[in-house]
Amino acid sequence: MNNKIVIIPTYNELENVENIIRKVMSLQPEFDLLIVDDNSPDGTGEIVIKLQSEFPRLFLLPRKEKNGLGTAYIAGFKWCLQKDYDFIFEMDADFSHNPDDLIKLYNACNEGADLAIGSRYITGVNVVNWPMNRVLMSYYASSYVRLITGMNIRDTTAGFVCYRRKLLETIELDNIKFRGYAFQIEMKYTASKFGFKIVEVPIIFTDRTQGESKMSKGIFKEAILGVISLKIKSLFKTYKRI
Numbered sequence: 001m002n003n004k005i006v007i008i009p010t011y012n013e014l015e016n017v018e019n020i021i022r023k024v025m026s027l028q029p030e031f032d033l034l035i036v037d038d039n040s041p042d043g044t045g046e047i048v049i050k051l052q053s054e055f056p057r058l059f060l061l062p063r064k065e066k067n068g069l070g071t072a073y074i075a076g077f078k079w080c081l082q083k084d085y086d087f088i089f090e091m092d093a094d095f096s097h098n099p100d101d102l103i104k105l106y107n108a109c110n111e112g113a114d115l116a117i118g119s120r121y122i123t124g125v126n127v128v129n130w131p132m133n134r135v136l137m138s139y140y141a142s143s144y145v146r147l148i149t150g151m152n153i154r155d156t157t158a159g160f161v162c163y164r165r166k167l168l169e170t171i172e173l174d175n176i177k178f179r180g181y182a183f184q185i186e187m188k189y190t191a192s193k194f195g196f197k198i199v200e201v202p203i204i205f206t207d208r209t210q211g212e213s214k215m216s217k218g219i220f221k222e223a224i225l226g227v228i229s230l231k232i233k234s235l236f237k238t239y240k241r242i
Helices: 017-025 044-052 069-082 099-110 132-149 165-170 182-193 217-234
Strands: 004-010 032-037 058-062 087-090 115-119 161-164 198-202
Touching (some): 004 017, 004 044, 004 069, 017 032, 017 099, 032 044, 032 069, 044 058, 069 087, 069 165, 099 115, 099 161, 099 198, 115 182, 132 182, 161 165, 182 198, 182 217
Parallel strands (some): 004 032, 004 087, 032 058
Antiparallel strands (some): 115 161
């Protein structure tokens, strides 16, 4: 059995989903792929079902409705843990994350990291096609998170990562509360509080060219306010590996 699987959450990714599946399926070493689709009205799920006959390592986890990025990943994590995967990846469907970089993230975890982050900011600002206001918002959001939490991570909101199985088994997935981009911060912060080894791997992030961004002011607000609540809650919690 392959021990590596990529989770891609989708909602209305008709323009991207077949191309991203074909690219991930072409990689060496091989990765399995789980699409978590939130009942996309544009037929994204139907495309995945059609491609499953061509790619036996492609799986679909359908959900009844759009219910947030965080809940999609949590559902995917639980599915992957039940299937005994050792390395579990997060990646977007829109090619903003280069699938070739999955290999770099895998190598980092295979060589000892518990969490490998595809980082836009570990070697400067490596972002292509974003408007300047979006770049500044993202960059300074990560700076703000580091200030509040004390995490030594340059790209705290990154959504391109690899987890080792033992990390996801340890952090009590049902206690992860945030649904939007604050979910990414909460996962990293929880991993750091448990003392897991976190490594940032430099990548180049390219803004999507097909489909629509899921970013909103509400998601950004959740991240800003959520960081404060995370820090406060951590003061009253003991992080001990079992």
